[in-house]
Amino acid sequence: MPELLVVGSVALDSVATPFGAVREALGGSATYFAYAASFFTGIRLVATVGADFPKEHLDLLRGRGVDLSGLQISDGRTFRWTGEYGYDLNEAKTLDTQLNVFADFKPVLAPPLRRAPFLFLANIDPVLQLDVLRQMDERPRLVALDTMNFWIQGKKADLLRVLREVDVVTINDGEARQLAGEANLIRAARAIAAMGPKTVVVKRGEYGALMLCDGLFFMAPAFPLDAVYDPTGAGDTFAGGFVGHLAAMDRVDPSTLRRAVVYGSVMASFTVEDFSLNRLTRLTSEEIGARYDAFQSLTRVEA
């Protein structure tokens, strides 16, 4: 099975929503991505944590077969994020960010990691994203990238540089509009595709996802849930299911990409059903398959 490499953050998140709260729970873009992808394919994680990082979290990831040989454990404290959501769960309010060891994160790929055929550059400094791509022994079959408003605003030239070299970008709707400088989302997606990535996946939270692929749009709703507890990590979990399915199939044709969007939506729908990775840690492959089928019934017009 082709392998997937993710470079991103591992964090301790303190999150409050109208439905509860957690303190210093497992979080981070690479964590959510890797955990979700582990249901689909072999996955290796590159990130950094501090000496204070709880061993139980490492055990949790190892228990899913996530290769942690690229996880640096540095002197100092782990990256911490504190945020809250109101009833509009689409919008997080950041209360506190302590980068700690993540501030000095310089990913260095050991030789076995440089040969992964599928690479996900989670939301980190675009300079580091490009540096990771340069470290690969050969161009991976698929490179996907996620980013956020912070880099669009502060490091746009660097972001545009790495965007030219990736196949897929996953991005929030608001950030897609910001990156493209275009209020209309359809035109924004086309503008981003013109920056380099042949495939643009726009994550719209409770409104689902939109993919532009070779000039054609695909739209998937979010799975209808009657209880959403915490949207943290939904986007990275989406990406984990999305790229995980592509790696498992070892294909990136339009049909596989459409199915991958549905698998991404399915994985995200589980994540938001509980805080942190709690729902994912109880998840089974059977549940993923059943929700994939339910998702198809939900959107199918003709029987």
Added chain:
Amino acid sequence: MPELLVVGSVALDSVATPFGAVREALGGSATYFAYAASFFTGIRLVATVGADFPKEHLDLLRGRGVDLSGLQISDGRTFRWTGEYGYDLNEAKTLDTQLNVFADFKPVLAPPLRRAPFLFLANIDPVLQLDVLRQMDERPRLVALDTMNFWIQGKKADLLRVLREVDVVTINDGEARQLAGEANLIRAARAIAAMGPKTVVVKRGEYGALMLCDGLFFMAPAFPLDAVYDPTGAGDTFAGGFVGHLAAMDRVDPSTLRRAVVYGSVMASFTVEDFSLNRLTRLTSEEIGARYDAFQSLTRVEA
């Protein structure tokens, strides 16, 4: 072909969006509904206008075969609405409402109108909606109803009374939450179904539509448009395509209802491409068919 009756408003709208403006253009819930439905089935309109209502608008509706025998032309001025939209086209800001002759609207159905097998009660006072239903010679095969925040807030008991007697309700997402007193849209839809209508269609503007039908959800995105000029009338046009298709098929089974949601989305997608009914007046059946097919490609996971 089974016939469809709509009772609602015919108005003159003055609308400004970031992309242009119109003064005293043809509008009103029954107008958009009837014009859209006319592409699918025979349609009769019951509403009221003032003596100042331009004859060209009547000619436009008659030109589409809309039966206007139920349109009262009263002394006084036609209902006028003035509103504007910002870049967030999901939210209209009402600047002025002049009910004029609409304030005294008491729909009286002449005998031929009382036998329509399909009835759409557009967004008017729920007391009038129920009164219209009572005037029917026999219970229509399908009764659909639309409503808005104004009635939910001011006439909730009357609204609940008529809701008990209808088959389908079409409602905005915000208003669905308000009516159900429930922030989660999935639970809100279920709560509304428990009020009477077996089928609940939630209109989500640029995020598409959601249907709850016999306990099963169906979700359709909005058609991706790279230019939206004016969302006024999109919801009523949606309803016109939706009920129009059901009437044309003379069926209300779940598969037909799903196709009807897509036809509704297709019709709404045309309406927003220009101000007032301007895009609809240039529309052809071939364009409707082509966009229906494009819509299917847009959402189909498996080829």
